[in-house]
Amino acid sequence: MLTGSRGRGILGGRYGRRAVGLLGAASVVVAMTAAGSMTPAAGAGGAQIGKDLFGTLADGTKVWRYTLTNGHGARVKIITYGGIIQTLEVPDKHGRPGNIALGFDNLADYVAKSPYFGAIIGRYGNRIAKGTFTLDGKTYHLPTNDGPNSLHGGTQGFDKRVWSATPQKSGKNVGLRLDYTSPDGEMGYPGTLKTTVTYTLTPGNSIRMDYHATTTKATVVNLTNHTYFNLAGEGSGDIYDQRLQINARNYTPVDSTLIPTGQIARVSGTPLDFTRATPIGARIRDGHPQMVIGRGYDHNFVLDRHGHGLETAARATDPRTGRILTVLTDQPGLQFYSGNFLDGTLVGTSGRMYRQGDAFCLETQHYPDSPNHANFPSTVLRPGQVYNTTTVYGFSAH
Numbered sequence: 001m002l003t004g005s006r007g008r009g010i011l012g013g014r015y016g017r018r019a020v021g022l023l024g025a026a027s028v029v030v031a032m033t034a035a036g037s038m039t040p041a042a043g044a045g046g047a048q049i050g051k052d053l054f055g056t057l058a059d060g061t062k063v064w065r066y067t068l069t070n071g072h073g074a075r076v077k078i079i080t081y082g083g084i085i086q087t088l089e090v091p092d093k094h095g096r097p098g099n100i101a102l103g104f105d106n107l108a109d110y111v112a113k114s115p116y117f118g119a120i121i122g123r124y125g126n127r128i129a130k131g132t133f134t135l136d137g138k139t140y141h142l143p144t145n146d147g148p149n150s151l152h153g154g155t156q157g158f159d160k161r162v163w164s165a166t167p168q169k170s171g172k173n174v175g176l177r178l179d180y181t182s183p184d185g186e187m188g189y190p191g192t193l194k195t196t197v198t199y200t201l202t203p204g205n206s207i208r209m210d211y212h213a214t215t216t217k218a219t220v221v222n223l224t225n226h227t228y229f230n231l232a233g234e235g236s237g238d239i240y241d242q243r244l245q246i247n248a249r250n251y252t253p254v255d256s257t258l259i260p261t262g263q264i265a266r267v268s269g270t271p272l273d274f275t276r277a278t279p280i281g282a283r284i285r286d287g288h289p290q291m292v293i294g295r296g297y298d299h300n301f302v303l304d305r306h307g308h309g310l311e312t313a314a315r316a317t318d319p320r321t322g323r324i325l326t327v328l329t330d331q332p333g334l335q336f337y338s339g340n341f342l343d344g345t346l347v348g349t350s351g352r353m354y355r356q357g358d359a360f361c362l363e364t365q366h367y368p369d370s371p372n373h374a375n376f377p378s379t380v381l382r383p384g385q386v387y388n389t390t391t392v393y394g395f396s397a398h
């Protein structure tokens with residue numbers, strides 16, 4: 001068992017077992033190729049799409065990197081492995097661009113030890129208790145990779161698949177369509193799941209993520225993106241001064257393995273109350289049992305919703321750089337994770353090491369473990385139905 005000096009997984013994971021699962025994947029990398037030449041495609045009003053080689057997997061599969069530029073100060077780099085957002089540059093209040101997403105500068109690190117940096121998460125974002133659920137009277141077993149539970153689609157989830165990429169251009173928008181077909185039974189999930197995720201960079205400095213899936217058998221689906229944000233800049237230190245507001249008066253409390261108890265609880269009077277903008281660090285060392293279980297924030301917020309369309313879920317601001325992130329989604333939940341398992345063992349894109357609290361994730365989603373909670377909104381997808389969801393991360397600065 002590969003564990004760090006404090007007996008925890010060297011990936012900063014909660015359980016050594018997850019670390020081993022991820023490290024096992026390291027053996028598939030043989031070669032890592034330096035970035036090739038950038039080949040800008042035709043743009044629209046300064047918007048451009050470029051492509052270069054990011055690396056090669058052990059089986060010879062090439063992993064490409066696409067660079068989307070909007071001509072208004074925003075640039076996003078996406079790799080076909082995991083559909084990962086490798087870097088995300090947006091302007092600060094002085095108009096200076098900076099990378100605000102944690103990541104690596106090479107493919108080998110993504111394969112060997114990424115805690116889901118920037119990745120597409122599927123088939124089921126977040127946890128399924130004991131890797132088991134029952135659907136239409138049949139019980140399914142998923143690989144466990146987070147203590148007793150199955151996390152983020154299992155040992156080889158969508159974050160570890162190579163997606164086929166198609167650049168998109170429409171008006172002043174530039175985008176990348178990513179397709180992956182997950183075979184029937186992959187990671188224990190029933191049905192062949194045809195999945196498309198489209199990232200669109202708008203002239204207004206928003207990244208829109210459209211998720212689409214169909215299945216051949218009744219199954220469960222919960223797709224999300226796992227970008228780690230630091231609005232002051234990747235590798236610049238912790239995010240404790242950055243302020244967060246979440247439109248949620250309720251959350252789903254968890255047990256000691258981060259599985260929801262099934263209860264929908266009020267945030268008021270707890271450190272999870274972000275109904276008013278509050279610095280992330282203000283209450284992060286609170287002794288509330290939920291904070292101790294999560295080692296900080298690692299909770300699903302039940303969004304206050306009015307309808308079925310895109311609604312504002314959260315807003316984060318950085319007082320130093322003036323950057324503002326607004327999250328809009330049509331999903332019922334939001335996992336706020338304060339980078340609790342980052343522990344100084346990973347060196348990021350700019351050569352700096354990441355420590356606990358150096359980023360936050362705002363993962364739009366259905367509630368964790370929904371397949372085992374009849375009182376949670378359903379995540380069941382049946383043949384003939386279409387899974388369609390959208391999340392927008394909008395950036396501005398003042």
Ligand code: GLA
Nearest residue numbers: 115116258298335337341361
């Ligand atoms: C999610 C989980 C966290 C952690 C991270 C990745 O956000 O909720 O517990 O596993 O992914 O490390």
